[in-house]
Amino acid sequence: MAKLFRAAIMGPPGSGKGTISKRIAQSFGLQYLSSGHFLREGIAAKTEAGLLVKTYVERSMLVPDHVMTRLMLPRLEQLSGHSWLLDGFPRTLGQALALNNLYQLDLVISLNIPYETLKERLSDRWIHPASGRVYNMGFNPPQVQGKDDITGEPLIQHDDDKPEALMARLRHYKDVAKPVIDLYKSQGILHSFSGTETDRIWPYINSLLSTKMHTQPSDTCQAQTP
Numbered sequence: 001m002a003k004l005f006r007a008a009i010m011g012p013p014g015s016g017k018g019t020i021s022k023r024i025a026q027s028f029g030l031q032y033l034s035s036g037h038f039l040r041e042g043i044a045a046k047t048e049a050g051l052l053v054k055t056y057v058e059r060s061m062l063v064p065d066h067v068m069t070r071l072m073l074p075r076l077e078q079l080s081g082h083s084w085l086l087d088g089f090p091r092t093l094g095q096a097l098a099l100n101n102l103y104q105l106d107l108v109i110s111l112n113i114p115y116e117t118l119k120e121r122l123s124d125r126w127i128h129p130a131s132g133r134v135y136n137m138g139f140n141p142p143q144v145q146g147k148d149d150i151t152g153e154p155l156i157q158h159d160d161d162k163p164e165a166l167m168a169r170l171r172h173y174k175d176v177a178k179p180v181i182d183l184y185k186s187q188g189i190l191h192s193f194s195g196t197e198t199d200r201i202w203p204y205i206n207s208l209l210s211t212k213m214h215t216q217p218s219d220t221c222q223a224q225t226p
């Protein structure tokens with residue numbers, strides 16, 4: 001059996017984590033887990049956890065580590081036979097250490113995108129709240145203005161994507177992400193990508209993953225099996 005592959009993608013809000021994750025999941029068959037999506041799902045369903053995290057998410061504040069690990073780690077346990085890609089988790093050193101206690105990541109992708117680009121993208125980002133499908137009025141517009149392509153339901157804008165919330169989010173992201181990035185750098189699994197366009201970054205990520213996923217040790221063994 002091919003070795004399981006475990007990866008995470010990091011980057012500030014609007015850096016393209018969701019867009020790139022979707023391409024990775026489609027091209028490489030990894031299960032995709034987005035912390036933001038799970039949080040919003042809980043809030044919409046008014047679950048106990050959803051009510052607990054609502055004020056944090058609405059104010060773009062980080063949900064406490066113990067709540068995030070309780071939300072994310074059991075989902076990973078359910079995926080024990082699968083390769084996966086995490087988006088939005090771990091976001092703090094506490095979360096990264098909790099994850100490290102259970103799983104060794106094979107690869108972490110870090111996206112470095114200039115502030116002006118993030119600002120432009122997020123002011124144009126619209127989502128379908130029920131599914132988490134993301135649109136951008138310039139980059140990937142919906143077929144019908146303001147409506148989800150699959151369900152036809154209305155699209156909304158996150159309050160935390162509006163310019164007044166954005167600067168604080170980005171500053172906070174940098175402070176909190178630095179020790180996490182340093183940890184993965186020290187483990188030799190961090191790969192950083194810079195640029196202003198997802199379509200130009202994607203071929204590099206695609207080729208990195210093709211190489212990494214096809215040079216896993218037990219893949220080699222499998223190839224030698226008659």
Ligand SMILES: Nc1nc2c(ncn2[C@@H]2O[C@H](COP(=O)(O)OP(=O)(O)O)[C@@H](O)[C@H]2O)c(=O)[nH]1
Binds near residue numbers: 013126137
């Ligand atoms: N103009 C433009 N928009 C992009 C590009 N890549 C992603 N987007 C859009 O920018 C917004 C943020 O991307 P998303 O993947 O949600 O970022 P995340 O917050 O890091 O998950 C979305 O509306 C995307 O459709 C790009 O290269 N150019």
Ligand SMILES: Nc1ncnc2c1ncn2[C@@H]1O[C@H](COP(=O)(O)OP(=O)(O)O)[C@@H](O)[C@H]1O
Binds near residue numbers: 062063089
């Ligand atoms: N790992 C996490 N730790 C703490 N809070 C989180 C985490 N992931 C998501 N959140 C909360 O959910 C919100 C939305 O997250 P997400 O959808 O990943 O969007 P973005 O990448 O645009 O910040 C964040 O502003 C934060 O309040």
